Amino acid sequence: MAKRSPKELIELYWTEVWNNRNAEMIRELCADPIIRHDAGSVTALSIEDQIARVRQQSERAEPFFTHEVLCADDTHVTSVWNMHTRKGERVDLCGIEVFKAVDGKFTDCWNSTYVPGRWGVEGDSSVPQDLPEPALIGSVDQITPTWVQAMFQHAGVPAPRVSLLATRPIGHGNMSQTIHTQITYNANAADAVPSVVCKITSAIPQAVDIAGTANVYARECAVYEFLGDTPPLATPRAYWRKVSDDGRAINLVMEDLSARTRPGDQISGCSVDEARAVAAELSRLHAAAWGDPRLEGADWLQDRAGGAVDSAQGYAAAAVEFRSRYAGRTDAAVLDAIDAMVPRMEQAIRDAARGETLVHGEPRVDNVLFEDTAGGPRAWLIDWQFATKASPMVDLAYFLAGSLSPEDRRACEAGLIEASVAAIAPVAPHWTLDKARADYAAALPIALQFTVGAIMAMPSSDHNDRLLLTLAERNVAALKDWALV
Template structure:
């Protein structure tokens, strides 16, 4: 199959294309859309396949969102689709964490379309980010984060993966800032009553921190960051042969300081109550885990990076509200939860003081 020769929607899938994609005969297939309300910026389908003994019984297919506003305002300027395909083509086998086996990964730069065909991981357990992360799952997630970060700590060069950016470099500060600027009026309108006055003032002046924060989080030593390290992107082991946790959704991966993933995960995936009870323990687990790999992250620098990231994460629900269509009740609940947890973490950590 040549570059760009793939279906642009489920209606374009054929048995011949599927057979080439999975490397096995496919005589028939059925399509079911899945993950609605979980992901915000893509479409997911489960394909049940008929063939012979070598044919997988099912695969999962990922395609771009139909939301043209999100594609134009988020995905294209940030190169998210291209980056996720590049990750599965070049890095998935190298990183020391479990990712779904990919059968097919292709991106069309002319249209910004892509297709990913994965193994079906539905035999693993999904948790619910809205409900929040359990202590046991949080420990598993931190251990996976340690493995990912320690593997590339201070050793990841621009030439290693040319498609893996530092977010301090153009066009990313402009793109991040633009997403917040577009989303903030709508977020203030929809969620303003949930925001204390200092948070509203922070949002009114958020553009001031974009470049300085991205410069600092991109300063050496950097590592391979997932960028969207949250509970909805984890699949947990249910069988002995599984890895403890499989990580999906890699379009936001980048080169940066490890506290980015740490601050994002703890502030977004735990309820405020659970975060307050476990935050120090999880940060200790992260630093001790790195130390076991011979990596030192000085505590004062870690906490500065961590608190600044907690404040930065206020951007995520605001940007999505302004740049994407919210079509399901679960998507709205997820964004409300992300916003509320972000505000609570900012207030608890004194993140705004650190920014000053």
């Protein structure tokens, strides 16, 4: 019998073996074994393995293949194919496979990734317009081209067809994972979004528990909705926001500012000039949101006063853990100051939970991106998981007490309190410098509360330990400067 050409082999392979479910014909068409080449792997399939594979899939779904493009020479044949199932709920797939033939039998097959749907034909739209709303995802591998395409579509962001993604984790997030996602399109993308930052649920179980209990995921998404498309301060645009019903999972897709900014480093802290930039953005937020009626009764705001008892109890438990983990690794006076605040923390939380504006709630320097401009640094605020209604000094005290060295804080502290009062004066002339200083002092214990409490969600590691110790030492120094411990 004359040896079959590669083109004859592929036509029989699709028509007889698959469409007519004649698995036994594999003995005539394929070598023993045939080598299957997939991305990053090679699999040798014996004749019996091949027959079993075809029978299993034929019995389950009865696939039917058609050629969209078929191209062959004396050794290789390429099939651009469409497939649909004939059994059960219909499934459409398309792909490309290249076969090599030696002595009238296939010896090798190279497989592309199978893609849902069929190959586009003239008249089809360049980008699908009927994709379902993107599902709530929980891992990096679920950030796929289809998911990103659906996200853009439902966010109302025009985008060509997404073809490739490159993802990498960024930051040291504990309450969530933050993933930088580079996007490649199949068309001119000069005006398309080149990359995004995806925030998804934390991989740390304790952090997920805290997120659900404290409602931090829903809160962050609500803040971006409150700020709208033209926020009053520098913060990245949120393209997509979704939170699970139980508040324990988040998908937040944001504008990528990495090409123009650099992340703050909490351990190193920031300079006085950078602190002024952060304080200026905070003041813009505070002035714009002062007395905003949307804040009245908003259920997404963190209710610090209502949770004061539980928060104080949490602080007490965390203080024990803090001493256990760090005794001998920091000045004993720092641990003593932490312990001294235990009986006073409930009232301190209540005292700091009064005010008339929206505050970020956790504006430490690693929740800031810095942009270097001709006029000096500009600060972009991110991570709104602890937003609440309070005095502007809740933000300023938290930031200065943890993000600067004690020496730098002392050099700019008074001036930044005065600048905040001046910025807010047009909307709140009754908020005086004396009132601001009192609010500032009342808010300083909250920085220590957050630092100490974080130990319950942060496993011990070199980075985590250095971070918590640095913050605690700065927080305690601020409390001592204001005669609060």
